[in-house]
Amino acid sequence: MNADFPRILTLLRKERGISQKMAAGDLGISQALLSHYEKGIRECGLDFVIRCADYYHVSCDYLLGRSPDRSGATLSVEDIPDPDALGKENQIKGSILPTLNKKLLSNSLNILFDMVSLTKNKTVVSEVSSYLMLAVYKMFRSLYSANPKNQAGLFTVPKSMARDITDAAMKSCEARLQASIDNENVPDVAPLENIEALSLTTEEISRRYPMFASSLLNLIQNSESKIQGGKK
Numbered sequence: 001m002n003a004d005f006p007r008i009l010t011l012l013r014k015e016r017g018i019s020q021k022m023a024a025g026d027l028g029i030s031q032a033l034l035s036h037y038e039k040g041i042r043e044c045g046l047d048f049v050i051r052c053a054d055y056y057h058v059s060c061d062y063l064l065g066r067s068p069d070r071s072g073a074t075l076s077v078e079d080i081p082d083p084d085a086l087g088k089e090n091q092i093k094g095s096i097l098p099t100l101n102k103k104l105l106s107n108s109l110n111i112l113f114d115m116v117s118l119t120k121n122k123t124v125v126s127e128v129s130s131y132l133m134l135a136v137y138k139m140f141r142s143l144y145s146a147n148p149k150n151q152a153g154l155f156t157v158p159k160s161m162a163r164d165i166t167d168a169a170m171k172s173c174e175a176r177l178q179a180s181i182d183n184e185n186v187p188d189v190a191p192l193e194n195i196e197a198l199s200l201t202t203e204e205i206s207r208r209y210p211m212f213a214s215s216l217l218n219l220i221q222n223s224e225s226k227i228q229g230g231k232k
């Protein structure tokens with residue numbers, strides 16, 4: 001059995017808020033055996049995996065860590081909802097500040113990813129995307145972990161290592177992106193040849209991205225104020 005199964009098995013039980021004894025009884029095994037399964041001490045058979053999938057209403061692929069989606073679905077571009085089309089569901093309730101900052105970020109990302117697509121460079125696409133995903137992962141994990149009731153089993157990287165490893169991965173993305181920009185001979189890094197596609201003036205930003213330009217310029221201003229120690 002793979003290493004993800006014990007973690008996910010434990011996570012599902014704790015998320016449901018039931019004891020190991022209750023889950024074991026419902027699944028038709030002893031508590032000691034379930035404890036061994038959850039700790040990864042013993043391996044179970046396929047029939048038990050199927051039983052667990054039915055019990056927790058998830059797919060076997062999710063239980064085995066083969067899919068992050070509980071249904072086991074493989075995500076495609078068409079499956080991802082467009083945030084611009086969600087209407088009121090996309091609005092953050094409460095303070096206006098989170099909504100404002102979300103719009104600044106979302107609108108700025110529209111410009112950034114348009115520039116990324118214009119390069120037609122696999123390394124640029126991969127490293128920019130990975131860097132941003134890691135940044136979101138890092139902030140989400142910090143907030144999620146602030147509540148001790150939330151299950152740490154959601155993550156495979158131990159808490160004690162997560163921050164430093166994430167920072168290192170982000171630095172690796174930066175380094176590989178820079179290697180592409182500088183046309184350095186680095187394995188699996190495609191040199192950025194189409195730099196003319198990235199030619200921009202402030203006037204062109206406003207012309208090419210009339211709906212998003214002000215958000216990007218505000219994001220730049222806010223970021224540089226933060227860098228220089230200013231308060232926003």
